[in-house]
Amino acid sequence: MTSHRQLDPQPAGTSATSSLPLRHSSVTSTHDQMATLAALNLAQTPHQGDFATTLAAHHWSSFQPAQLEIVQINVGKLCNMSCRHCHVDAGPDRTRENMNRDTIVACLRAIDQTNAHTVDITGGAPELNPHFRYLVDECVARGKHVIDRCNLTVLLLPRMQDLPQWLADRRVEVVCSLPHYRQRNTDAQRGDGTFDKSIEALRRLNAAGYGQGDPQRRLTLVSNPVGAFLASGQTKLEQEWKIGLQNHHGITFDRLITLNNMPISRYLEWLKQSGNLQRYMELLVNAFNPATIAGVMCRNTLSVAWDGRLYDCDFNQMLDLEIQAPDGTHPHIRDFNPVTLAQRQIVTGRHCFGCTAGAGSSCGGAIV
Template identity: 75%
Template sequence: MLVTTSLQQRRSPLASADYQQTRLNSLPLSTSPHQGNFATALAAHNWQALQPAELEIFQINLGKLCNMTCRHCHVDAAPDRKEVMDRETVNACLAAIDQIAVHTIDLTGGAPELNPHFRDLVDECAQRGKKVIDRCNLTVLLLPTMQDLPQWLAERHVEIVCSLPHYRQRNTDAQRGDGTFEKSIAALKRLNAVGYGQGDPTRCLTLMSNPVGAFLSSSQASLEQEWKAGLLKHHGITFDRLISLNNMPISRYLEWLESSNNLQRYMELLVNSFNPTTIAGLMCRNTLSVSWDGRLFDCDFNQMLELDCQPTNGQPTNGQRMHIRDFHLEWLAQREIVTGRHCFGCTAGAGSSCGGSIKES
């Protein structure tokens, strides 16, 4: 299936978060463990509710605008998406950061670099002594307005987490479009040239892989060695670490699962592969996700399904969704994390988070 525009642009039913949730919840999983109910799976392992741990990572989605339209994108990002975080919301994020002791600011999208306030935000976070992560699709670095960005990021010690489905061309292009692999290799060489991927902890280059198909991610440790050898041998490229993620059954990956008749099988795989040892390390427990319009979510995936953070009892929200301008750490620390069937994607096999596998299987 060739994808050239977003679900929203095509007016697909799957552009609706409510429709996606209904589709997942309607799958017949009564013969699967816990009948495909994530809350029941948690309770079976003495987790009556999923509570947040200490907040360590502040993740900001700077918008759904992207220079690419990837088949697996859980954000439904594309060049036709116009949602980008405005300056007022950026300032509200900085005000919240000043109230908390998080060590990492994780910038994502879409292509976060396309937000006009991206560089100002990076500078503000770096000045506050925070580690900054830029989740980069690599090809954005080849745009005419981004020619200086690798050196600029290196000077600010930003960790670059690059999406690259595979170190072989066929697999990468199948997921992200013809020509993407060649462009990604060119971008990686530019990053190597300014000191990324050379073992310098202040210029860390991380590659992020997700399966090209309806199966779980392989062992992160063994993949890293294979990728390092392959990219060095064939392209002379080095990087520091590899993280692997399971694909989440939402948005355009959900569309691909349906069109390829893999949805039922993949959801059964996720549920049957539930690993209770991953629960404590789930990213929703130590991370807060802020959407482009300032709403607060337990994780990036909940954000895309519009499952907002739920206020605690007694919080004066006046029936409104939680927003970054009303940030209150004490209220957030007392909340119960919102879960659903999609959460089996983060707890299957070795687990999956924005930092990669949770447990090596």
């Protein structure tokens, strides 16, 4: 793995940003993002940085899903924050992209046709969707393990005061983003003041029984590098974080997962602007780890967008790379057919090297 000292370790600035459309960014369109990645000269990397060729070289010329275990529902791009690295390009201005009740009902009908054990609810800040609690209740009633991907600060909003206990009562796993247990690193990525708010939110989750070793009240923290380097050493970092948060803030949590930053959306924009894009992509391609392939999230997860379109994963969703049924169509959640979709080929691209670099990176953290 390349040392992060070879790359710019810290995103410029110490404040949050705003959504790409609001700033008319050069990578607002997903077409431009794909073109930016495709235009990089990766001739010096294995297989010229072509993901499909790399897979084929490791006996994965057919890249298909395994058993569907997780339905991940992205209920919208609305968020109370605007983090610099956000791959969803979420923010307070994204009020249009929110899942409506009809689409949520279509998701539930689809879930009923699967043996998926987990429903992973994400956003934006999923709690801001007016149908969030309905969706959670319906999934819990179906006996599903429910995950709320929470940005922590949303829990401080006045109308969310009861949410930690509400989630605890339903045994929802709370998976929280916290880039680092040190204030400086977290605020650099998510905006000034975020760290203090996150600590207060974690205290409230602890008070509701989260993070004390109870499997029914699991509190998971998610960390992604603050800069252009790979996530590393999940187990070692977890110990460091547990000590750091306990000693300095009296906070406890159950596990830490580490994710690589994907070269898409706002993180792609930052890589371009900071001059790190070429080196970061070379880092990802050179760190390709074939042992991660079987465990990438597209193999056991289906991703549903706020408007009901289907994707192999959340990252493909952000790049508008819709799922492709064997007949070449792009089915909507209303047309969900688990048998047909199980036969599809997963849509891939250069961004996929973000999932297979180093120890790998999936919604559940490191893969190997």
